[in-house]
Amino acid sequence: MFEEIGTNAEGDMMINMGPQHPATHGVLHLVITLNGETIKKVDPHLGYIHRSIEKMCESLTYRQFIYVTSRMDYLSAHINNHACAMCVEKGMQIEVPGRAQYIRVIMDELTRIASHELWWGAMSMDLGAFTPFFHSFRERETINDIMEETCGARLTMNYMVPGGVMNDIHPNFQRRVKEFIQLYKRKIHEYDELITGNVIFQNRMKGVGVLTAEQVISYGCTGPVARGSGVSCDVRKWWPYEVYDKVEFNEVIETGGDSFARYLIRMKEMDQSIRIIEQLIDNIPDGDFQAKTKAVLKLPKGEFYSKVETARGELGVYIVSEGGTTPYRIKFRSPGFSNLSILHDMAKGGKIGDLIASMGTLDLVIPDIDR
């Protein structure tokens, strides 16, 4: 299976990082060429968690395939489901009721916060600080509890269905979300105290893994990775879906291009998500939470593409339909895949510690990359 990896022709040391490595967060396998501690080449070997979700979806109906997508980027499962539901709605021309749109957006933003919280903890752990992980999980658990109450599951909710959402929100939902906002506002400054302001952390992050705007666009990076290099690419602003055009929020952009810029983007994005939720939570309109749809969904012949902004960037769903009950071909343009491809450019010339730091700020979720 694996070739004998020792040194290459130039006498550089080659080292396997992963698939079981504490910093690769899953089963990413990087073959790194090292000159001393300096990285010369990073070559990702993927596929350890490849389940061929695209092939699986070809045999599932339009109602069924949505649940599989929760297993791609499991940290933003809601948003993945949202993208798929939206694509089916686009094909069927289903009008989603206002209540469902509000619920969807609130859920998306909660998911985004939960995802960023986990990223914050895991990235701090990569840099050797273990305590933040537990502190971030305290807030994340609250979100998971809210999800559990309304959707019935904590991680892979399968709450979005074509035409709306599966259940109406739980009666406690609004109260608990408001409680969470209070908790978040009380605790968020601790994050800065623990990590953001820390001189060691700043030295580890500043000037590390610098990406230019051209590089980022050429590599198709999206989300905080692209915005950290000053590229405006937030799908919520560029192609607003659901009620994102009705709420006020800023697209967070930093121009540093280094790891610290990407870090700041995510921290500020959490604040923006809170802002969106605050605007929506009291104004959820009455009405149906689901549009009336036929029992069997059949997309007309054609091609449909929808995109959403997940916590990691732009997720595109490309459905080719032959008019049947199952998609003929489905392609998920996952943000992690493009973000991973830039890793070599990012880490080249740096130290191993820099690779860990910049990989942490890419926020890779391996099932999202392998699909």
Added chain:
Amino acid sequence: MFITKYIKDVFGALKSLGVGMKRTLYYFTHHKEIITEQYPDNRETMHLPERFKGEVVMPHDEKNEHRCTGCTACELACPNGTIKVVTKFEITPEGKKKKAIDKLVYHLELCTMCNLCIVACPSDAIKMAQTFEHSVYDRNELTKILNNPGSKIMDGVE
């Protein structure tokens, strides 16, 4: 000037470290903030929301009757082939043949708790139970038959 910047750097760095240490000392001394849940000791006090998707069950009433008509809507809705409906024909008192379920086989090991079968069921015969401790020593025990032995369909459910 170089020296002032140097000194400022050192003091700024020490201050930022001090701020972090103050925060951790706070948690070190404030044990009320501890969030550990001592599962499984807290089984009695643990609260699972009523919508929690644990496993699919078929509620029976005290007369050992269920609401399943054997329409296979759940089987069709399931993305994983988790549910298999085995039907039989019963002779009603009027002498007519009527379709009824023999067994509703449920493979917990294949189930992803996506809730699609519950949504699809026209007669509310199945629902999600709030259990989650599914570990068993033998994989075969995960294949369950949801209807009780000898149960029959409730009157008035079509």
Added chain:
Amino acid sequence: MTNEELKSRITALNPGATYEEGGEWLNVVVSPDSWASLAASLRNEKDLDFNYMFCLTCVDWKTHLTMVYHLFSFTHKHTIVVKAKLDTKQPVIGTVCDIWRTAEFLEREVYEMFGVHFDKHPDLRLLILPDGWEGKNPLRKDFEDPINMIRL
């Protein structure tokens, strides 16, 4: 640029291009031989400037394969979809990974999943599938794996 303007602009660049109706965006069908040169001008011409490739994939139509490229321009905010029909037996198309760097990984993925050979790709190896998988292409419609594929 509007779709009509794009159409005339692309016809000027590549007279052989045909256009498909339907879909959100302008669908351009080109021949595989002319794709690489068209791609370079789509990226480099100032008024087109498609700098962002947000999706690259392939569809197996049993009779032929279709490469699908989704392109967007951050400067001019227009989108097009370029398609190229390939032969099923010997699918070959020019690489665009020197134009859009993201194509390098995406083309490797298409190479292993559909068996499309990308001309002049610098590093056409398997990316996701394990070593020694060459020849069997999982996302082709005729792919069969009796062990790992469960048919409902």
Added chain:
Amino acid sequence: MWSFSKIADFIHEFLGSYLNSTWTMIAEMVIAGVAVIGLFALLGLVLVIMERKVSAWIQIRLGPNRVGPKGMLQSLADTLKLLVKEAMTPGGADKFLFNLAPYIAMIVAMLLMAPIAFAKDFQLWDLNIGVLYITAVSSISVISILMAGWASNNKYSLLGAMRSGAQIVSYELSAGLAILTIIIFTGDLQVSEIIKSQADGWWIFKGHVPAIVAFIIFIIAVTAETNRAPFDLAEAESELTAGFHTEYSGMKFALFFLAEYVNVFIVCAIGATLFLGGWMPLHIGHWTGFNHVMDYIPSSMWFFGKTFFLIFVIMWFRWTFPRLRIDQLLNLEWKYLLPLSMLNILLATAIAILGWHF
């Protein structure tokens, strides 16, 4: 009052009444050796449970709470587990060096135990170059890490060992210079003399700014020297999986683990001895009443109290800070700590010559 010195005297007299002086000496050495090994095991158990509890509370967790009362026997259970685990030697490893390395780590830690004064008149070996001996012997520990990293035949281990080599060699300098500050004040290398000089006040209070700066530098340097976070680059978990002891398992791993904790204890004991007066109680000027009360606390309590406070500080560092990068680590030493400690020494010398210290 209960004290270690009385016990030592008692043993000496007891043995002396039965044996001649040579055999008394040998018997006492055996007892001392056994005591050191026992202290080792005890320290390992106590420090591991302390670390786990400190980390748990900082991380808003409960920590070990199942084995024994409040989980206090957890580390005993861990030791049992490590004892019965298979100790594997990877193929291609240099077997002799691979097996030797953990013992060297242990031996270094044991040797360092000799000149430490645990209580009043309770010291294994009060040699007249005590502090020099400590700085000399503690540098040997790098050899065990290099040995382990090289012999493992693992690239992660090798990288870890190389990092640790660079790290320990450089931080030795500032640790040495910080110790030197105190030696300038006392003018003596003997540990007992250094403690005696602090009878009227600890050096951290008496020595003005230079002593405080030296103390801070000392704490940073020894944290680096013992490979503790934020300077745990040799075993940087997220970068090198486990660094130099990646390939170690079972008891051999436990020896490294133990050596790390004992080293922490020793450097903290040295810090307590040099800067915080060792077993000397806290005396403030002419407050005779207060000083009397302080004298009633046994000297061993003072020593262990100070040492464990410093150990807590080092643990507190570990669970608060992220890790440095290797070049930043060396920058910190060569660009900040070394110039600072050199300046500090100049200042201390000036103060000592002018006699400004108390």
